[in-house]
Amino acid sequence: MTLQVDLFWSFRSPYSYLGMERFKQLERDWNLTVNVRPVYPIAIRTPEFFSQVNLMWPAYLMKDVFRVAEHLGVPFQWPDPDPVVMDMKTRTIPKEQPYIHRLTRLGIEAVNRGRGLAFLDEISRTIWGKAVKNWHQGDHLKDATARAGLDLAAMEQSIEGNEQAYEDAIKVNEDALEKCGHWGVPTLAFKGEPFFGQDRIDMCLWRMKQAGLEPRT
Template sequence: MTYSAQLYWSFRSPYSYLALPRLIALEDEYDLKFEVHPVRPLALRQPDFFQREHPKWLHYLLTDVARLAEHLGIHFAAPNPDPVLFDHDKNQAADDQPHIDRLTRIGVLASEQGKGLAALYAISKRIWSGQAWTEDGVLDAALTEAGLEPGDILARAETEADRLDGVIRANEDALEEAGHWGVPTMVYKGEPFFGQDRIDLLIWRMERDGLTKR
């Protein structure tokens, strides 16, 4: 019997990115499948988020993410460009979001084809490389690496935008119904496990339910 857990995930969350290698390794090690549910970043779901945070929050976040990446041995650099466009005068996300909307739709399409984790990782390691990930061919190469047909995926991200946006909103509603709002959040039998530092706790819970290694 294959066990499953829902994974709520955002392309702009550095913690989500840093969790991916461990989640992929767990699927290889255990009889386990993560059902990928991409959501928009909190900056879009809660536009006043950055206005409400403590002034030192961002500095701590950047410090923590950098040392976590070093600890895990994962290359990490600021994205170029940022997947979320900001209106710095208002200190919130801009109304028009060409990058993150497209990326999140691509994530949904990849998940629907059973390639969710592979696509998230292939794309994210390019976003967080510090290199110009929006250049021609970069996303194509990532999707090919994940075992997907880039021409099909990129075209459908445009032609099926309304349907995909509906799936994304449903994912966001399901995340809140499960009891959290942040990412990455894993949900098993309705119980949320928020944060990359709760992966071990999730596996502990599932092992108590009978999850075994392959």
């Protein structure tokens, strides 16, 4: 029997990117289907979040993501541009967001085309792992999409004029994330139980083994 696990994931989450190799390994090594469920980052879902957190939190975050990357041996740089436009001094989020809506809708379309995990992997590598400046320009996203086995132009053609349907799909994912008991990403949800963070993957695997998860043959 193939088990199912939901993966709630954001294109602006460094920890989502840092967990990607292990998310892929779950599906590669175990009789398991990872259901990719893209959501908007907390900065979009809760714009006041960053203005309310402890002032020490952003500095700690930056220290932590780089050391996690070093510990895992994963290439890592903060994206340029950031997928979410943000005033770092005031920690406010302007309404005009030229990148994150496009990326998240494309994530939904990749899932619709059966290549969700591969698309998230290649796009996040381009944004976070390869230190590609202006990743949103030229052929960077096109080439990453092709490596995932998809055609960027065809995906964007499917989205054009149907944006609300994709927004509705994203909202369904966000509601499901909250229903399972969390709000952050990456979160794995197995039978309604949330495992938040790239450092909880092994614990989720342990739980799934209790439910009969077997190695892929």
